[in-house]
Amino acid sequence: MSDLKSVSGARIFDGETWYDGAALLIEFGYVTSIVASADIPGHAERVVLDGGMIVPGFVDLQVNGGGGVLFNNAPTLDAIRTICSAHAQFGTTALLPTLITDTAEINEKAIAAGVEAAAAHVPGFIGLHLEGPHLALSRKGTHDPSLIRPMDEDDLLRLCAAARALPNLLCTVAAETVPPKQIARLVEAGAIVSIGHSDAGYDQAMAAFDAGASMATHLFNAMSQLGNREPGIVGAVLDRPEVHAGLIADGIHVHAASMGAALRAKQGPGHIFLVTDSMSQTGTDLKTIELNGRTITRADGALRLADGTLAGADLDIIDAVNFVIDRLGLSPEEAFRMAALYPARAIGVDDRLGHLRPSAEASFVHLSGQRRVQSTWIAGTKVWGAD
Numbered sequence: 001m002s003d004l005k006s007v008s009g010a011r012i013f014d015g016e017t018w019y020d021g022a023a024l025l026i027e028f029g030y031v032t033s034i035v036a037s038a039d040i041p042g043h044a045e046r047v048v049l050d051g052g053m054i055v056p057g058f059v060d061l062q063v064n065g066g067g068g069v070l071f072n073n074a075p076t077l078d079a080i081r082t083i084c085s086a087h088a089q090f091g092t093t094a095l096l097p098t099l100i101t102d103t104a105e106i107n108e109k110a111i112a113a114g115v116e117a118a119a120a121h122v123p124g125f126i127g128l129h130l131e132g133p134h135l136a137l138s139r140k141g142t143h144d145p146s147l148i149r150p151m152d153e154d155d156l157l158r159l160c161a162a163a164r165a166l167p168n169l170l171c172t173v174a175a176e177t178v179p180p181k182q183i184a185r186l187v188e189a190g191a192i193v194s195i196g197h198s199d200a201g202y203d204q205a206m207a208a209f210d211a212g213a214s215m216a217t218h219l220f221n222a223m224s225q226l227g228n229r230e231p232g233i234v235g236a237v238l239d240r241p242e243v244h245a246g247l248i249a250d251g252i253h254v255h256a257a258s259m260g261a262a263l264r265a266k267q268g269p270g271h272i273f274l275v276t277d278s279m280s281q282t283g284t285d286l287k288t289i290e291l292n293g294r295t296i297t298r299a300d301g302a303l304r305l306a307d308g309t310l311a312g313a314d315l316d317i318i319d320a321v322n323f324v325i326d327r328l329g330l331s332p333e334e335a336f337r338m339a340a341l342y343p344a345r346a347i348g349v350d351d352r353l354g355h356l357r358p359s360a361e362a363s364f365v366h367l368s369g370q371r372r373v374q375s376t377w378i379a380g381t382k383v384w385g386a387d
Helices: 077-088 104-119 153-165 180-189 202-210 232-239 256-265 317-326 332-339 341-346
Strands: 005-008 011-013 022-027 030-036 045-048 053-056 058-063 092-100 128-131 169-173 192-195 244-248 272-275 288-291 294-299 302-304 310-313 364-367 373-378 381-385
Touching: 011 022, 058 077, 058 128, 058 272, 058 317, 058 332, 058 341, 077 092, 077 104, 077 381, 092 104, 092 373, 104 128, 104 153, 128 153, 153 169, 153 180, 180 192, 180 202, 192 202, 202 232, 232 256, 244 341, 272 317, 272 332, 272 341, 317 332, 332 341
Parallel strands: 005 045, 011 053, 058 092, 092 128, 128 169, 169 192, 244 272
Antiparallel strands: 005 022, 022 030, 053 364, 288 294, 294 302, 302 310, 364 373, 373 381
8 A cells, every 4th residue: 555645736845946736745754756736646645735835844943832831840741742732733843842941850851751752753843952051140031040050060961861862952051151171072972052041252152163062042132242342142153154043033032123134144054043932822822821930921922021031932933934024024935944944954954854855754834825824744644734
């Protein structure tokens, strides 16, 4: 019995090229080719969509929660399932559940849950993002200052072991708190190191990148800024071609003009990509969230602590895509790459994620002509939608 499936009835964007009157052919969860609709093999199972477009599934590398669950509050396999499922309705087909600064015990539970999720092949789960606790107090943001601390040898060994046990491990650290030698050991173990929640200067940031750090966490937010005599982390990221950076494109965390300037300034092969930094509210009507004993309030498109500090984002990935198209004037093609190909490339999984070329995982989103999510598919199986 053949496992061949064809999906047609919509324009197809493979990450680089548009195809009209074509079908996406899928076998055993992977793309085999894109062919003219008239050339669909007779034995293929046919799925015909009602117009719109098929684009590569979105990849979100900073997801604190969703579906009413905050990963810090429930570092479990079930929580990971809920978070992945909640984000699927917005077109996310691959994500990193993200643990905000917490105790060593919670970190260990989160890592164990990630190992379980990988073994269970949870749809959408591709690894973990540990954001802290080895950050700078001066750029703590919503992270609990009582839990922020330097990285000791036990922490380092735990993270190195996690990097070897998980499909992907992204670690956000401060360049002035975690020295280059520790960064180099993490990278050698297989971790992706991102600089964030850091007040480091340009030279410190460049030393971290020299040691193997390859990313910056939510560009502009919780980091030293670009100045006339001190370029800071923002300047280092823009000056370092191979470094990638996440961006919260909600118009609240970063001014649209600053986003546009950074996108115009950034030279590749590293790219700026979209993240949601979403909390447990995604996919729910929750108005308040608890984190480390503190209340986060959802209002006016933002999540804030009582003192007004931004605490994650009230954002889903399709709204971020539409923001950079509608507000920044980016082409839809580039916006789709910022949500799919570039984050996949940032963690080295672009051989199978972020595009729909042959041998890629058949994870895609069916969007309407107005770029609203109609259905979401992971490895050739529909996980959300009524198509």
